[in-house]
Amino acid sequence: MNRLAVELPGLSLKxxxxxxxxxxxxGREYAKFYDLSVLGAMMIKATTLEARFGNPxxxxxxxxxxxxxxxxxxxxxxxxxxxxxxPWLAQYDVPIIANVAGSTVEEYVEVAKRISKAPxxxxxxxxxxxPNVKKGGIAFGTVPExxxxxxxxxxxxxxxxxxxxxxxxVTNIVAMAKAIEQAGADGLTxxxxxxxxxxxxxxxxxxxxxxxxGLSGPAIKPIAIRMIYEVxxxxxxxxxxxxxxxxxxxxxxxxxxxxxxxxxxTANFIDPYVCPNIIAELPALLDExxxxxxxxxxxxxxxxxxxxxxxA
Amino acid sequence: MRENMIIVSNHQIAKGIYELTLSGSxxxxxxxxxxxxxxxxxxxxPLLRRPLSLCxxxxxASECTIIYRAEGAGTMLLSQKxxxxxxxxxxxxxxxxxxxxxxxxxxxxLVGGGIGVPPLYELAxxxxxxxxxxxxxLGFQTKDVVFYEQQFASFGKTYVATAxxxxxxKGFVTDVIERxxxxxxxxxxxxxxxxxxALQQQFPHKELYLSLEERMGCGxxxxxxxxxxxxxxxxxxxxxxxxxxxxRAGEVVL
Numbered sequence: 001m002n003r004l005a006v007e008l009p010g011l012s013l014k015x016x017x018x019x020x021x022x023x024x025x026x027g028r029e030y031a032k033f034y035d036l037s038v039l040g041a042m043m044i045k046a047t048t049l050e051a052r053f054g055n056p057x058x059x060x061x062x063x064x065x066x067x068x069x070x071x072x073x074x075x076x077x078x079x080x081x082x083x084x085x086x087p088w089l090a091q092y093d094v095p096i097i098a099n100v101a102g103s104t105v106e107e108y109v110e111v112a113k114r115i116s117k118a119p120x121x122x123x124x125x126x127x128x129x130x131p132n133v134k135k136g137g138i139a140f141g142t143v144p145e146x147x148x149x150x151x152x153x154x155x156x157x158x159x160x161x162x163x164x165x166x167x168x169x170v171t172n173i174v175a176m177a178k179a180i181e182q183a184g185a186d187g188l189t190x191x192x193x194x195x196x197x198x199x200x201x202x203x204x205x206x207x208x209x210x211x212x213x214g215l216s217g218p219a220i221k222p223i224a225i226r227m228i229y230e231v232x233x234x235x236x237x238x239x240x241x242x243x244x245x246x247x248x249x250x251x252x253x254x255x256x257x258x259x260x261x262x263x264x265x266t267a268n269f270i271d272p273y274v275c276p277n278i279i280a281e282l283p284a285l286l287d288e289x290x291x292x293x294x295x296x297x298x299x300x301x302x303x304x305x306x307x308x309x310x311x312a
Numbered sequence: 313m314r315e316n317m318i319i320v321s322n323h324q325i326a327k328g329i330y331e332l333t334l335s336g337s338x339x340x341x342x343x344x345x346x347x348x349x350x351x352x353x354x355x356x357x358p359l360l361r362r363p364l365s366l367c368x369x370x371x372x373a374s375e376c377t378i379i380y381r382a383e384g385a386g387t388m389l390l391s392q393k394x395x396x397x398x399x400x401x402x403x404x405x406x407x408x409x410x411x412x413x414x415x416x417x418x419x420x421x422l423v424g425g426g427i428g429v430p431p432l433y434e435l436a437x438x439x440x441x442x443x444x445x446x447x448x449x450l451g452f453q454t455k456d457v458v459f460y461e462q463q464f465a466s467f468g469k470t471y472v473a474t475a476x477x478x479x480x481x482k483g484f485v486t487d488v489i490e491r492x493x494x495x496x497x498x499x500x501x502x503x504x505x506x507x508x509x510a511l512q513q514q515f516p517h518k519e520l521y522l523s524l525e526e527r528m529g530c531g532x533x534x535x536x537x538x539x540x541x542x543x544x545x546x547x548x549x550x551x552x553x554x555x556x557x558x559x560r561a562g563e564v565v566l
Contacts, residue, residue: 025534029554032532033313045536051547053539058527060537062360069529074536074549217359269530270352270359272402273314 003293004282006040006261008238009186010123010161011095013040016261016294017251017279020242021046021099021125021165022071023216023265026085027092033272037093038279043189043263044085046101046127049111051077056209061198066219066244067266068196070210073101073130078111086118095122097163101130105153108140113157123160126151126185129167129192130214141167141192144179151183161186163240166231168194168223177231189240189263190231191224217266218244225257232258233302246274248281252289255297313341316398320375322391327456329427330391331367332378338401339374342366345435346408346502346523346558349378350531351390352400358386361402363528363553365502367430368437379430379459405531406557409435409521413498416443421496422464423485423511425451425503429460431523435500436467447471447496449488451507455479486510509566520561526552541565 004015019030021043027036036042054074061068075081081098089096098115102108112124128150129141140150147164155162164180166173168191177188193214198207206212224243232239241259245251246267254262267274282294291297317336325331338349350361368377382391393399408431414420420439422432429450436446446468452458455478464470471488472480481488485507488494501511502523512520529535533554542548543565550556550564 023530023535025536029530029532029534053541053547053549054536057538057540059539060360060527060529060535062358065357065359067360067529069535069537071536074539076547218356266359269535270361271314272530272532 001293003286004040004279006295008240008260011041011097013095013261015040015279015282017275018042018097018240018261018263019268019275020263020265021097021127023268026081027089030268030272031092034276035092036089038276039094040261040279041095041097041122042089043097043099043125044081044089045075046073046099046130047075047078047081047111047115048073048101048103049078049107051075051080058207058209059213061207061213063196063198063215063217063219066215066217067269068198068208068213068215069193070208070213072210078114082114082118086120090120096120097123097125099125099127099165100154101127105150108150109153109157112154112162116157116159121160123186124154124158124162125189126154126162126164129165129169141165141176142170144176147176148179148183151180151185155184163187163189165192166190166227167192168220168227173227174230174234177235177237181235181237185237187238187240188231188235189242191220191227191243194220194223216244218246220244221250225253228254228259229257229301232299246270248278248285251278251282252285252297255294256299256301258299258302260295260298314400314402317401319393319395319397319399321395322393324391325379326459328382329457329459330380330382332380332390332393333375334378334399334401335373335375336401337374338403339369339371339376342369342371342376342404344404344408345369345411345438346431347404347406348531348557349401349403350405351402353386353390358389360529361531362386362390363405363531365431365523366404367433369434379427381427402531406553407555409500409523409558411438411442413519413521414439414442414444417445418497419445419447419495421489421494421499422446422448423451423489423499423501423503423507424449425485425501425507426453426457428501428503428507428523428525431502432500433460433463436464440467447494449473449485449494451475451485451488451503452479484510486514489514505566512561512566521558522561522566523558524552524556524564528553
């Protein structure tokens with residue numbers, strides 16, 4: 001028995017560990033460090049219809065236990081990804097979750113239609129929560145009706161299951177999740193980064209050229225845990241959790257909160273081997289905690305009908 | 313690619329400037345001057361690694377030397393590390409200075425500004441070994457932060473300029489080159505962007521290799537934090553960490 005195998009819509013994962021979109025490029029860089037086939041899946045960099053350069057530099061700033069980024073969805077465009085990146089990734093035994101972004105509903109639909117036909121793309125992740133682009137991005141992820149409309153439109157054209165990536169930059173994340181569930185999404189991924197800012201004490205100017213950026217890393221883990229805990233009890237969609245995961249213990253904590261798989265983001269920058277290391281460490285941790293299978297951990301902390309005190 | 317290297321020595325050589333020597337088998341992979349390592353300074357904080365250029369590579373002793381300025385939280389913490397402690401090092405990363413641009417008997421002009429000076433040391437060492445004649449111009453803000461003048465002087469004629477005139481010639485590296493009409497076949501430079509820009513403008517038709525600095529996330533090319541534009545294109549780009557940090561003048565927009 002593979003104690004780490006997880007079944008999700010469109011995804012038969014040999015383990016629940018995958019690199020998060022935007023933190024792993026299209027895999028080429030980390031393929032120099034290890035065999036990508038060890039990964040449960042891979043969430044590739046956000047792809048838009050046309051190539052995008054993104055924001056001016058500096059694009060990253062460090063924070064206590066985190067980092068701010070304002071890359072701005074830099075990517076080579078869907079045609080290039082289909083012609084070069086996905087065929088290259090096909091050499092690895094790893095299902096791909098394609099992160100789809102756009103400035104208009106039509107653009108999302110067009111990218112989703114094309115990229116979902118790639119043989120190694122097993123699911124889409126709708127990027128409705130990027131805080132670093134002026135058009136699209138977070139605007140789609142903060143109004144439930146808009147997010148629902150986009151989800152419906154993409155579901156209609158996609159050949160594979162559609163996961164929607166939730167933004168934490170909302171007042172009521174449960175309302176957002178419910179709207180997306182009703183619109184027919186197959187799953188949720190959460191959370192994206194939180195909008196933040198840092199200012200250079202010497203110059204008085206923002207450190208990031210974009211002014212604000214998305215906060216990621218261990219600093220946001222408690223927020224991700226709280227939101228997954230709330231959402232997973234309010235909807236019946238599976239959740240791929242992310243937000244500051246650095247260790248096998250963090251993975252279990254996300255499962256306890258209600259995740260069925262997890263993605264690793266910022267930690268890849270700190271330790272290129274973090275994903276394979278966590279995959280290797282999980283079985284011993286399951287032994288220690290007395291679980292036969294990782295799926296037994298999902299929702300272990302749920303209140304089971306008791307009052308949920310989150311946000312009280 | 314990653315190793316817990318042992319600190320051999322770590323001490324101040326000028327105001328706020330430290331020389332760190334590390335020992336480990338990773339040195340056997342370090343061949344090219346201008347490459348860098350990505351160092352995890354603290355266990356939890358600071359979170360991100362720090363890119364630090366290689367100053368001297370001693371394959372025989374399996375030791376490498378890095379010179380850094382203790383300025384932010386990470387490098388301040390690094391300056392407190394003691395010999396015998398270990399340091400999580402990833403590397404060598406990036407593409408360094410091309411040595412093959414010059415053959416024996418030709419002239420290289422090495423121009424460094426501030427904390428951009430260190431990678432030129434290994435470059436000078438390897439060029440001289442190849443029979444190349446080396447001239448060095450080093451620019452600093454003030455006398456207190458001047459370092460490695462004597463070390464460079466052992467490879468070739470070395471000029472020092474300070475912006476405030478407290479040591480060497482008053483002015484910038486470009487002033488030194490102009491005043492002495494320094495001849496060269498290839499110029500290699502590392503330093504602040506305005507300095508690199510000025511050099512590119514001063515020698516539009518010469519062969520120049522410029523090492524860039526940019527804030528990095530991953531250091532390996534995955535995060536797209538350190539990109540720069542390519543001339544005449546809206547969308548084409550190069551990554552400083554993995555396509556650079558050394559670029560031929562004109563290859564990227566400064």
